Amino acid sequence: GESVGLHLPTLSVQEGDNSIINCAYSNSASDYFIWYKQESGKGPQFIIDIRSNMDKRQGQRVTVLLNKTVKHLSLQIAATQPGDSAVYFCAESQDDKIIFGKGTRLHILP
Amino acid sequence: ETGVTQSPTHLIKTRGQQVTLRCSSQSGHNTVSWYQQALGQGPQFIFQYYREEENGRGNFPPRFSGLQFPNYSSELNVNALELDDSALYLCASSSPLAGGREKLFFGSGTQLSVL
Numbered sequence: 001g002e003s004v005g006l007h008l009p010t011l012s013v014q015e016g017d018n019s020i021i022n023c024a025y026s027n028s029a030s031d032y033f034i035w036y037k038q039e040s041g042k043g044p045q046f047i048i049d050i051r052s053n054m055d056k057r058q059g060q061r062v063t064v065l066l067n068k069t070v071k072h073l074s075l076q077i078a079a080t081q082p083g084d085s086a087v088y089f090c091a092e093s094q095d096d097k098i099i100f101g102k103g104t105r106l107h108i109l110p
Numbered sequence: 111e112t113g114v115t116q117s118p119t120h121l122i123k124t125r126g127q128q129v130t131l132r133c134s135s136q137s138g139h140n141t142v143s144w145y146q147q148a149l150g151q152g153p154q155f156i157f158q159y160y161r162e163e164e165n166g167r168g169n170f171p172p173r174f175s176g177l178q179f180p181n182y183s184s185e186l187n188v189n190a191l192e193l194d195d196s197a198l199y200l201c202a203s204s205s206p207l208a209g210g211r212e213k214l215f216f217g218s219g220t221q222l223s224v225l
Contacts, residue, residue, distance in 0.1 A: 008150060032212055043112075043200050043216030044153065089152050093212045097166050098143070098202075100152035 008087060010105045019077040021104045023090030028071060032093035035064060035075045038103070039086045047075070047088075082108050113137055114203050114217035122223045123191050131186045131220045135203030141165070141211050142184040144176060145200040147219070153200055159184055160211070196224045 013019045025033065031052040036044035050057045050064045050073075057064050063076040073090050087103040113136035123129050135142050141160045145153035155168035159178035173189040182203070188195055198221050202214035 034212075034214075041218065043114075043202070043218050044214075045112075045216070046213065049213070095166065096211055097155055097158060097168075098212055098214055099155060100145075103152050 008103050008105045010107055012107045012109055013080050014109045015080060015082060017080055019075075019080045019084065019106055021075045021077075021088050021106065023073040023075075023101050023104075025071050025073055025090065025092045025101065027092060027094055028068075030092040030094060033064070033066060033073050034091045034093075034098065035062075035073075036089045036091060036100075037084075037086045038089065044089060044100075077106075080106075080108055082110075084108060112203075112215040112217065114201060114215050116199075116201050116217040116220050118220060119218070120221045120223075122225060124225050125191055125193060127191050127224075128187065128189045129191060129222060131188075131199050131201075131222070133184045133186070133201030133203075133217060135182045135184070135201075136215050138207070139203035139205040139215070140182050141204045141206075142178055142182065143202045143204070143214060144184070144186045145202065146170075147198040147200055149197070156186070191224045193224050196222060198222075 034049040035047040038044045048059045061078045065074045085108045089103045090101045091098045115134045117132045143158040144156040147153045157167040158165045162178045175187045178184045198219040200219045202216045204211045
């Protein structure tokens, strides 16, 4: 399948531990942020989103934190599993268009 | 799995040729966005189509063009292919009535190789 992210930053996490992936966004006027997961050979898959009027949002095993003061976004994955292995992208909405940031490859250690 | 389908899945062309990539949006989605993803990079926004009209464009030259049809399916055309056009081309559909135009559902992409 397709191999993406050969030159991306990598985060290695022990299976069962929590993962934290960080992202800095560029536009202080952005009001909507999304995290995507991309597995090899597939398109990006929506994980969780957050609007700028919130600073935290929780989903199933995932939490997104937004710090507008420093334009920082993070994705926390609880109890990381082998199926979480993928490249993770943060994205922001600019004029209704979704603009992707640089990704992070999450590698799960057995 | 999303309901977005792209064809073909892989394609090999030579420099200077033209290519057409196709996308069927998820049922009920009237907005289609196209992205280019080079190896090791995040997807780069090419353009978006809404109700058959271009609704925003990224930093791509005019040789990248598109169409959207009444059934909301879409095509991406690239003329005068260059080696740097080699990439994964992703289509995403969305709808103001299904999570908003910003909530994108991606297909698996077309891998284009230009030799």
